Amino acid sequence: MSKIVAAITGVQGYVPDFKLTNKELEKMVDTNDEWIKTRTGISERRILNEPGKATSDLAIPAVKQLLEKKNVNPLEIECIIVGTVTADMLFPSTANIIAHNVGAKNAWGFDISAACCGFLFSLQTGASFIESGRYKKVLVVGADKMSAIVDYTDRNTCILFGDAAGVVLLEPSTDDTGILDSILKTDGSGVDYLRMKAGGSLEPASIESVTKKKHFIYQEGKTVFRFAVKGMADVSEEIMQRNNLSADDVSWLVPHQANMRIIDATAERMGLPKEKVMINIQRYGNTTAATIPLCLWEWEKQLKKGDNIILAAFGGGFTWGSIWVKWSYDT
């Protein structure tokens, strides 16, 4: 019996309307448009600024639009996997809330915490369910309301992040296209450099944890940058080498959108020209688990069946990885 392969058969994204520009940030912290653009590549990011709204409110419209676009009944969805570090609450999972709101009454689901690799780890998990033969329709979501955990008085981090969601539908492939290989890594020695210090079992919320701003993102940017440049480029090169893919064979690199300089270094190591790299960091900033599906959604119309696409990310944890997808449809 031939191996079952998982195919991405649809993609959708969602960004909130409100734009937080570099000019606006200049009024909030000691920064400037020029610094932000040259050091990161970011010009603006989207923020879900309505009170009472959470990460699921970014994911639900994306999922609903995808199901509508694909003409899939929510009752057909068997599993929903959500990569996020900004779950609506510690429990129950954001997947539960999404399933309830989109009417996926036959689905079970769960969240995966892998920071900026949340989508890649979730995608490989979903693909494995399809490959097992037991699942025919799995939704994989990457969604983060980063504004919920950003300290807008910290210029080191507040310029970087935005809010967004993206989702793909996975189904068994009917040909030789689909998710063909992955290299995924974690290294817990990186925990100190990028994390939210309190709110977990190590340091539950307290007056002190709030006063000391331990419920916001903490990042040692320089160190993370160093590891990210090497990590993302290493796995992207490795996945090409072990699958005998030359730069000419690769149609697109879909990099996590954390910093333009990290994206450039990865593309350079893979020998890819800029025209083959999906870049929307200037408009959305770093939306953590949402960056990669958001790119696939924005570039969907340009993708052709059979295109070799390399997804690559690096994030807190440390987590990093790359996935080789042979695109499964023309739009």
Ligand code: UT7
């Ligand atoms: O997605 C998850 C993984 N995360 C990443 O991949 C992020 C990796 N790190 C980065 O992208 C970069 O390290 C940052 C964009 C966060 C920072 O860029 P950098 O080139 O590493 O700058 P730096 O932190 O070394 O800071 C350089 C200078 C410092 O001033 P001094 O000490 O040289 O006087 C900072 O205080 O820039 C200063 N600075 C700023 N100046 C204006 C830091 N933030 C700002 C700011 N505006 N927003």
